[in-house]
Amino acid sequence: MIEAPDRAYLAALCLARAGLRVDPEKSYLIESRLAPVARREGFVSPQGLVGALRGRSDDRLAWAAVEAMAMSDTEFFRDRPVFDRLSAEILPELARSRGGAPVRVWSVGCGTGQEVYSLAMILADLPASAGPWDLLGSDLSERNLEKAQAGLYSQFEVQRGLPARALVRHFEKKGEGFALSPQIRQMVRWRRVNLLDDLSSFGRFDLVLCRNVLSGLAPEAHTRVRTSLMQALAPGGRLVIGLRDTLGGSFKALAPGLGLYAAA
Amino acid sequence: MKTCLVVDDSPVIRKVSRRILEDLGFEVAEAANGVAAMAWCDAMMPDVILLDWRMPEMDGLEVLRRVRASRGGSVPQVIFCSGETEIERIREALEAGADEYIMKPFDGAIVAGKLQSLGLLQVRAA
Ligand SMILES: C[S@@+](CC[C@H](N)C(=O)[O-])C[C@H]1O[C@@H](n2cnc3c(N)ncnc32)[C@H](O)[C@@H]1O
Numbered sequence: 001m002i003e004a005p006d007r008a009y010l011a012a013l014c015l016a017r018a019g020l021r022v023d024p025e026k027s028y029l030i031e032s033r034l035a036p037v038a039r040r041e042g043f044v045s046p047q048g049l050v051g052a053l054r055g056r057s058d059d060r061l062a063w064a065a066v067e068a069m070a071m072s073d074t075e076f077f078r079d080r081p082v083f084d085r086l087s088a089e090i091l092p093e094l095a096r097s098r099g100g101a102p103v104r105v106w107s108v109g110c111g112t113g114q115e116v117y118s119l120a121m122i123l124a125d126l127p128a129s130a131g132p133w134d135l136l137g138s139d140l141s142e143r144n145l146e147k148a149q150a151g152l153y154s155q156f157e158v159q160r161g162l163p164a165r166a167l168v169r170h171f172e173k174k175g176e177g178f179a180l181s182p183q184i185r186q187m188v189r190w191r192r193v194n195l196l197d198d199l200s201s202f203g204r205f206d207l208v209l210c211r212n213v214l215s216g217l218a219p220e221a222h223t224r225v226r227t228s229l230m231q232a233l234a235p236g237g238r239l240v241i242g243l244r245d246t247l248g249g250s251f252k253a254l255a256p257g258l259g260l261y262a263a264a
Numbered sequence: 265m266k267t268c269l270v271v272d273d274s275p276v277i278r279k280v281s282r283r284i285l286e287d288l289g290f291e292v293a294e295a296a297n298g299v300a301a302m303a304w305c306d307a308m309m310p311d312v313i314l315l316d317w318r319m320p321e322m323d324g325l326e327v328l329r330r331v332r333a334s335r336g337g338s339v340p341q342v343i344f345c346s347g348e349t350e351i352e353r354i355r356e357a358l359e360a361g362a363d364e365y366i367m368k369p370f371d372g373a374i375v376a377g378k379l380q381s382l383g384l385l386q387v388r389a390a
């Protein structure tokens with residue numbers, strides 16, 4: 001059992017470092033998210049891990065704990081109608097309006113990569129005249145990014161949302177898992193980015209996907225990230241949020257049921 | 265109510281599949297082999313067939329070919345459901361006319377996802 005003061009400490013750490021809303025009362029959730037990190041780092045229990053965090057300043061360990069506390073569920077073509085709309089309408093339109101200049105796409109909080117790879121698979125099917133495409137995937141978690149970059153998924157993961165036709169077209173069996181083709185993997189660049197940081201150095205994007213990230217943030221962090229996202233959108237750009245995420249008034253809803261927005 | 269025919273020689277798999285499909289609102293029929301499956305299809309084509317590959321006598325590919333060749337046989341969406349996990353085998357099933365492919369072991373979320381992508385299930389808000 002992690003004691004209440006330690007849970008409060010952990011919640012404060014997650015809030016300060018990543019803007020994460022962690023309920024210190026949810027001891028079971030906290031234990032189960034920290035248990036794998038504790039094991040990996042050689043602690044006998046999650047309690048031991050939090051104790052060590054409080055006892056010494058170990059930046060790497062603190063980040064490992066924070067990253068583990070973020071929700072990380074994802075799947076290929078999550079909320080399929082969103083991708084249908086992107087592929088039939090949004091992406092071709094963006095390509096047209098850019099007139100041959102690169103269309104810049106950013107998956108913010110990309111998790112283990114399924115979201116941005118789903119886009120890459122769609123783009124591989126668009127006529128070569130559309131594009132070029134510049135895809136960036138970023139996440140807080142180094143572990144998520146490593147997995148994303150490797151493009152290696154379990155049998156379970158490739159059955160969540162990924163059509164069998166896309167599996168046979170873009171993957172190869174590798175051991176027990178499935179490896180995404182180099183062609184698709186090469187379409188994406190990766191970067192560790194904390195959404196609380198200043199994002200202006202990344203420039204502006206024609207399409208930003210920030211799905212199922214906002215709903216995990218505390219109010220002040222939410223406000224801050226919303227402003228950053230607004231500034232990251234190029235004129236005429238589009239923002240997609242998750243179906244459970246909410247967004248304030250500074251954006252114009254294009255298809256709220258799909259989480260699709262434009263800068264107002 | 266949409267109908268699904270589960271074709272598998274394993275009673276355990278049939279039972280698990282039935283439970284998943286009924287929870288998703290399907291009316292379920294079972295067949296333990298290809299002959300029984302064809303009898304069902306001749307009587308009434310289902311909307312979906314969940315089809316095992318390796319079965320004694322008539323294998324899944326053969327069942328698929330016969331279904332597709334029979335009257336009304338282009339109607340059902342066929343989801344192969346097999347322990348075969350080689351890409352080449354999956355491609356073979358798709359080329360033979362399967363609409364989707366599930367690798368065993370599977371769970372309710374995988375079945376629901378596949379049915380959704382075939383337009384047989386309403387997409388629930390995540
Ligand atoms: C639930 S996953 C969503 C993945 C994918 N976008 C999707 O919708 O399927 C949320 C991701 O957001 C990341 N995340 C949470 N807080 C973050 C922050 N402050 N900066 C960057 N990424 C963050 C987590 O590491 C996690 O991978």
